[in-house]
Amino acid sequence: MAGGGEVVTLQAVLAWIDGFAATVAENKDYLTKLDSAIGDADHGINMNRGMRAALERLEASPPDDIGAALKTVGMAMVSKVGGASGPLYGTFFLQLAGPLAGKESVTLEEWAGGIRAAVSGVMARGKAELGDKTMIDALVPAVEALEGAVTEGASIGDGLTRAADAAAQGMEATTPLVARKGRASYLGERSAGHQDPGATSSHLLMRTAADTLAQSGQD
Amino acid sequence: MAGGGEVVTLQAVLAWIDGFAATVAENKDYLTKLDSAIGDADHGINMNRGMRAALERLEASPPDDIGAALKTVGMAMVSKVGGASGPLYGTFFLQLAGPLAGKESVTLEEWAGGIRAAVSGVMARGKAELGDKTMIDALVPAVEALEGAVTEGASIGDGLTRAADAAAQGMEATTPLVARKGRASYLGERSAGHQDPGATSSHLLMRTAADTLAQSGQD
Amino acid sequence: MKKLINEVDDVVKEALEGMAAAHPDLIRVEYDPAMVVRADAPVQGKVGIVSGGGSGHEPMHGGFVGMGMLDAACPGEVFTSPTPDQMEAATKAVDGGAGVLHIVKNYTGDVLNFEMAADLAQEGGTEVQAVVIDDDVAVQDSLYTAGRRGVGTTVLAEKICGAAAEDGRSLQEVADLCRKVNANGRSMGMALTSCTVPAAGQPTFELGDDEMEIGIGIHGEPGRERKPAASSAEVVEMMATPIVEDLPFSSGDNVLAFVNGMGGTPLIELYVVYNDLVKLLEGRGVTVSRNLIGPYITSLEMQGCSITLLKLDDELTRLWDAPVNTPGLRWGV
């Protein structure tokens, strides 16, 4: 089976977290600018504050397993970000951590299961659905692509790239939408024509996964 | 004696008041702009409010003599202008009214005496001296020129033109000065390089006199 | 960006330090996690009232902590809701044994973070009820959206519920009262200028010299509509009419009229607006029997205003008039 024996290691997960923190820092102004068009001009600032806190905490007490690493990130997001993205990204990482608790490496299938739990958690917390012009519009296509890749037995690299591509499409598809959730919803029709900042950061998250998690080990 | 028998009539004084009101209205923005450089951007507005009130009051109860006309203007300035220029121009007109009370026409000598009383009144009220960068810098040279003209037996037209020219010189001479009185004094050295708004309106007053009062009658 | 601040990242902390230095008789400030707590908290036997939200709306909420209003406020970063650990700590700090009410403005971030905090506090043994304020008529309401924003009515709810808690009402009663205030309050806001989030360094939006935004929130978000700048009377008409028609406020009603400055608009303009508002309401037979005029729920240095009307009955009037002693609102003591 393609990718047989391939796993996502703790090291790779830490590289993903590092990479996402770096990407968020690079795109801080861009995300904030997107948020100033239809929100309140802080999404990049929020995400950057959260990921910086996550890195600090990981450095202060290095995690022993993937679940612990992701839980640290989730708690940092919950307690340092605030706003909508704090609880939502916090929930994402905490729910992803749940099924991966105690594991030092996981298969793509296990990983996809974690991502599904994470996305379901975000949907349960925020009550947004596909098409509401939120991060859900990037996350749902991503997890579906990932699950498809697992079913087809794709490699980790291939699966994560397909997920990132699907997230990109989902993100782009938010542009024409009228927002129904989050701050952008207050704008009514005026929210159309702008790409959603949260969908954009979620795409960065998925893209970074494709760039980092595939540098994985063998069982 | 040159100009012998020439007088300043009530009608001419009313033309002067009308003319000054019109000049002030025309120069409202200019005076205000001068005041915004070294004051608080209201001198044109103040003077215009006062002269409009003066005209209304003169129309409501037409005066029988020169003193009454000037007193009405003075009271309008005092009660409608506020600021520094209200009491100062008010005092000017009220003091000018004093010696001319009850008269329907006056000689240039009587007129000059009135103007001297007016300028002394302004100096007593505001305690400014020549060179303090105020309206005094236009008024004192004007009254001195006028008195000189009287001594030389000049015609009304000539005397008033000399007064206006002296006022113009005095006004221009305020530009390099550092203000010692009024709002401009708060600026210290920064007040230098700007023409004083009050000296500018005083020059307009003297210039309008030259343009209107000379259209006078014979005794 | 020109502001009277030091490092952009220290604004919230230093403003809190300033508050702590200024009002030690009324409040105490904690920094990790950040909260403003009534000096004598917890008041035994009294329902505690906690609110919070992003900073940049001063005096709300920290300036409303004190006798007769809030027991604690949780300040987030500028325009960013605070985090659950702040809210949980504040809830614990003001729990006098009668439970704690969370007054939450309806923004996704505030609601989600307060939800997480309520879960945590309840696990810790404190009874919590949350009431969400959603009074902004500029936002079309619908089951499928995030709903209306919470704006000016929040200030009134904090004052009125604070008085009720001092009276010894139960958590259920204070929460029901809060819902009643929310049900009877409606607001709308407008901006003449944008504001600049310190960390962003740029105005959130650009407005032409002859434009205004109608239907803005309190986070520098653009409004529902950009319009040519208009006179106070026209602006009042545009804002008060949808407010009056939404509840609706009817002839014979008594209201509290709250004309709020957005932070950069001076009092002289707010009185002009209030004057136009009273005229409009008189024309509709609505009596203004109480008022509040000033910058109480602001958007940094934004120029603009909001109008809130709250339909009053004897109970609400009495609770509004009750003593309050906070840095931002004070009377009767």
Place this chain on the structure above:
Amino acid sequence: MKKLINEVDDVVKEALEGMAAAHPDLIRVEYDPAMVVRADAPVQGKVGIVSGGGSGHEPMHGGFVGMGMLDAACPGEVFTSPTPDQMEAATKAVDGGAGVLHIVKNYTGDVLNFEMAADLAQEGGTEVQAVVIDDDVAVQDSLYTAGRRGVGTTVLAEKICGAAAEDGRSLQEVADLCRKVNANGRSMGMALTSCTVPAAGQPTFELGDDEMEIGIGIHGEPGRERKPAASSAEVVEMMATPIVEDLPFSSGDNVLAFVNGMGGTPLIELYVVYNDLVKLLEGRGVTVSRNLIGPYITSLEMQGCSITLLKLDDELTRLWDAPVNTPGLRWGV
């Protein structure tokens, strides 16, 4: 120019109408000549206190009319001192038989108009004393100039003298107290932006995006110096140092620290400034035992602040703490 107003010429009148509608329990407003008078004036046997000045400084002075502060305020046009007939009428309206104190800010216009008014009122049989407030250390003082401007100390003098008048002190005593407050108060102001006089329609001065004016007055006048915009701590240093050294305020002194917003600067920034001010004063051994923070003596929508320090003794502290009930300042009742 964007402002929440109607006709430019009606701003002052309509803001007064708004005040009258908002605070009928505290004040009554008259329009010809214009004045804001305490609702229960004249208070028999009490010294009356009258102040006034150009409009555009709200809440000063009209917002300080009420129990424990002013008996009447005379509003002029925006930034233009009122006229003698207003002041004379106000003086008469508040004469309760114990004489009337005029609290006059030291601007040529204010001084001259109040002088004319005092003459008129005294001719009419009312005993009048005038005290001129000149506390602005930005202006070099000299016998040959108009002297220092009256700024923030005015607010403190009105509060403290108002309390003394309520206590039944004589006109001479209240006037002496006012001189004492003036002698112990020092101020300085700065601007981040200009303001726009409604009738002028243009900003009074232009400031670059990285510039500030130090040593401004309260009429949109440019200051003594234009400087690169600086941090709160630096601005506080630039303003507080000359203030402290002028009086001088010395180690061991107790002061009231008043951080005033110029109209367009929000409270969050004023608290940052206050925090820096307290640190600076602590470093010099000066104790801040009372404070006032907010927009109380404004320049329309100007962004910026001023700092006023008043050296306190027991008498001034007690009078500051005494009850006051005005639209703009209220405590103890």
